[in-house]
Amino acid sequence: MKSIIFFLLVFLLIPISFNCDDYGTVDLQKELNLNFEVARPNNTPEYWSSYNQSYDIQLDDKIFYKGNKSLRLQYLNDNIDGLSKIYLPLYYIRGSDLKFTGYIKTENVENGYAGFRINIYDAKANNKELRMKEAGATGTNDWKEYSIETFISDSVRSVSIGVELTGSGTAWFDGLEMYIDGDKVEQEN
Secondary structure, eight states, rough: OOOHHHHHHHHHHHHHHHHGGGGSSSSSHOOOOTTTOOBBBOOOOOOOEETTTTEEEEEEESSSSTTTEEEEEEEESSSSSSEEEEEOOHHHHHHEEEEEEEEEEEEEEEEEEEEEEEEEEEETOEEEEEOOTTSSSSEEEEEEEEEEEEEEEETTEEEEEEOOOOOOOOEEEEEEEEETTTEOOOOOO
């Protein structure tokens, strides 16, 4: 019985510790890395989390829209989404309209799309997922601007923004911008 109670406490407290307002002490101007100019040693974007072994997710210093790098998601195998995302500090965005824009370039994207996503988790860990299934980039295209937006309620527990590639092909993302209640969040990098 004690182990079940311990497990429940740990299970319930871990998400809270990572998504509370104290987590949001990042400096939005420095730590969003929306232009992908700051790299980790493994050539992935600093502050961003990347998921899926079916895709190669790396910074690209040969193909970019703005600055010196873009983020490239390239299909390798299996048909599972490739995703790179960053969690947002809640005290900046609760009770606000959130808009996420940026440029996407694609090569041979088939059976899916390249686009942006916003994940919102409430206090009960319910997930509201906004994706660009119908409006995302497909085929082979030069750089084009895309956007996604939603209202963030006061009761959210966690919000992340991200870029994704579903299906095959390669997609590059660059020049990302975030707006809170219509005001652009300026970036230093």
